[in-house]
Amino acid sequence: MKFEHLIEINDPLNPLIDPLTREQVWRGLVLHAESPKLFVPHLDECTIGERTDSGFTRSRRFGELRIDDRVTLTPLQQIRYDVHAQGDISASNLTVTIEAPEEHILFVRFRYDDGHDAATDAANAMYDEFKKSAYQEADIDVIRLLRELAAEGRLDASYLN
Secondary structure, three states: OEEEEEEEEEOOOOOOOOOOOHHHHHHHHHHHHHOHHHOOOOOOEEEEEEEEOOEEEEEEEEOOEEEEEEEEEEOOOEEEEEEOOEOOEOOEEEEEEEEOOOOOOEEEEEEEEOOOOHHHHHHOHHHHHHHHHHHHHHHHHHHHHHHHHHHOOOOOHHHHO
16 A cells, blocks of 8 residues: 655645644654654553654553564655554554645655555445555644644744753
8 A cells, every 4th residue: 555645734825723843743753653652542651762964763561562674864855764564554654744845835745665666555445445545644643733833833943842
């Protein structure tokens, strides 16, 4: 399953959307990667492993299920999550990109790839539609929480330092 969607962050023509800066969005997305329990209520534990200049490894536990992944950071642009094959879990990735097609307009693109081939995707089509919907709703919740944190000033540089 390969799936992507955009969430609008800023639209100067829509006064109902409080604008966020690229920096606030970036800080929120990094917070989501480093402290996912703030965003995922059913996550039991997240342990950050080795850190490098470009990212870190982490291990997340959902009950008995443990998922290890590598998070790669491209500052102010992109976060990539790579899950290596482990147990019943196939290799997969998620790329989250901040896009600014014009001044004062921001989007966040979520791009999923579960690593399956076209034949497997065809066999899993109905199940994948449920997964797409769940991923999209979870991503909308992440952005909603980012907006709340920004409104509280918790994504400002002075708050985080």
